[in-house]
Amino acid sequence: MAIATDWRAAATLTGITDEAALAGLCAALLPSATVVSARERALLAAISSQPVATTAIDRTISAIQQGTDPLGECLLALRPAAQRRADGAVYTPATILAPMIAWLRTQGKPVRVVDPGAGSGRFILAAGAAFDNAQLIAVETDPLAALVLRTNLHLRGMTTRSQVLVDDYRRIKLPKIAGMTAFVGNPPYVRHHHIGARWKRWYTRNFKTLGIHASAMAGLHLHFFLKTALLASANDVGTFVTSAEWLDVNYGAALRKLLTQHLGVVGLHVLAPAVEGFSGTATTTAISCFRGAAPQTSVRVRAVNSLTELAALDSGAVVLPAQLDAATRWSSVIYPVQARDSDTVPLGELFRVLRGQVTGANRVWVFGDDRPSLPDSVLIPTITRAQDLIRVADRLESTASLRRVVDLAPDLDCYVGDEREQIDAYLTWARRHRADQGYIARHRRAWWSVGLREPAPILCTYMARRAPQFTLNVGEARHINVAHGLYPRQPMSERQLAAIVEWLNRNVEVGSGRTYAWGLIKFEPKEVQQLRIPAHLASG
Known part of the structure; x- marks a missing residue:
């Protein structure tokens, strides 16, 4: 049987509004003599005796026998993400x-197929269809998923050659076999x-x-x-x-x-x-x-x-x-990166690459309209999201659309009059939100002083589902730790900086960074410094 390409098409089942109803439907579809685990029995014991609608049973049997997974889709829909x-x-x-x-x-041709985390059985069912005589072993810790799996195996005619283990895969043992x-x-x-x-x-x-x-x-x-x-x-x-x-x-x-x-x-x-x-x-x-x-x-x-x-x-x-x-x-x-040769130089020879400052509490130090007022002099336009750079691409001309970060001096005595009163009121509000209690706050010179770096001539994203965005920082925005700043070791003209930005955006690929969970590509400062650019860009 071919593997169905749209399991969701058959996922709507009449009357299945909770997990007990799903377990009840599985019980109605399975033979009464089916042997199940103790955890599955506990689920079945808790379901109501109300009969399952014949229409739901018929639709489910038809969908499963056509190769779709309506019970599995139903289980996913019932569980919060x-x-x-x-x-x-x-x-x-x-x-x-x-x-x-x-x-x-x-x-x-395998003699045995093992799926260590079987869920509703998509892999083991497909393997069972591909290998007619193979023994099928499906391991699953969730008892409701295991019931769904047993039901799918039964309706696909694979029960006699399958074994469902409701256990942790790390605990199972497999007997030795020939084959x-x-x-x-x-x-x-x-x-x-x-x-x-x-x-x-x-x-x-x-x-x-x-x-x-x-x-x-x-x-x-x-x-x-x-x-x-x-x-x-x-x-x-x-x-x-x-x-x-x-x-x-x-x-x-x-x-x-x-x-x-x-x-x-x-x-x-x-x-x-x-x-x-x-x-x-x-x-x-x-x-x-x-x-x-x-x-x-x-x-x-x-x-x-x-x-x-x-x-x-x-x-x-x-x-x-x-x-x-x-x-x-x-x-x-x-993702092979460009070869190292005499015609290229590492970016680190030309720039110091510094991660942006950690605020320790963005909810407090990234300013919003719902906060106590502060003087404009301490509200600094700052790159606070990767999208701030991705949106403007190669060149940041204006900081008008950026959020502002509260950047106070360590010594508050430099503020006087109304300015000082506003700052004191803000810090009282910040204490109520425990901004003085975090690890970062307790380990810097003054808990209220974020200490933003000077504007970097070039900024680049730190983590995204893509290669980094390099941006010429004409607008002189500051940056927190969602971005890196590239600071030239020697003076460079805007034209030279722009040429380097253009080349980096056209040539740097994801293979130069690190792939992390949730699909994010992460570039640490040292990895940015190891990027190599044509030597002629270094000379201006």
Whole structure:
């Protein structure tokens, strides 16, 4: 059966207004003899005995048997976005799932397929359709999602060869088999703040047994890669889709080593930041393909500029695993930057690059009309959002549209008369909002003194879903820590500065920065300083 391309089309189910009603519909669709986990039984015990409408049952059966996921879409609609994010419950669209299953089909016929975070079962159902005789193992911690998954498996005729484990993937054990196991899925993205100390110890300890130092700041999706490496054997294959931040960040270093040294990475396909792989999530996307649970001789890597390009997961530039091992950031391999040669110079030789000042409490120090009045002399037009620079592009002529930051001197005795009275009243209001209690306020010379830097001749964005925007600061705006300021080490004319800005905006790509969660490309000051520009621009 072909993978349906529009699961939402069948998502509206008559009478499903809460999770109990969804559990009730699943119960009506499943055979009465279905064996479920204790947590699923608890859900079923709590549902009302009111019969489910025949129309809802008929429509659901028809939709599922046509390959859509109405129950999964219903579950997503019932859960607030904040809860889904906390649980890492982001269901994969067919535009991403289908190429992954197609790649698995090129690797041979697995005896067993494992989805470590199955959700409503999109991957395991697609794998079951692709591999007629494979045993299907779906792992899911959410009991309601597990009920949905069982219902989908039943209505697609796969119950007899499937096993649903309502458990944490990190706890499961797989029996040894003769033949290949395929691991496939979308490991849940849960940040380390929501992972308990016990599991963090499990993560670092097991990496240590593999000879790899790991940071406990890793998200749950990295835990799932590790568990897969612990389960996989030499015959196995796998493909996972995750957010792409691990390509560059420090806590991703352990996964990068795991892929090259233990999981046998053979493919890495990264959606460009502008491509929205998961609707409404604002995250970058990376698909990893691995084979053989051992180092491979070559790896296919590529940047994918549209979802239609994603289809062929066996394509891409060929690189050696040693090249990946040598790279501190894998995005630099996927997005190669310009070569270093005698005709270029690093930007850091020409400019000091300084991050903007941290206010410590934007709600207080970024001025608004709802605040006590202040004299204009202490309200400084400032870049407070990346969009301030992106909107004006190459040249900031006027600061009239910018928000203003309260920038007071450390010594308040320099203000007198009405000016001092206004400032004292404002600081009283600021104390009521605890602006004097934050870490930044307590560690600067005077808690009320933000201390904005002098205007930088060139400003650039610090983090966005794109390459940085460089802007000639003709209007002499200040900047806080959403931007960097480029300060020439030697005097430069406006014409020379403008030429450098123009070249940077045309040539700097995302591969020079670091990819973080939610699809943001981050450029630290040192990375801006390492950018190389043509030598003739340096000489004016």
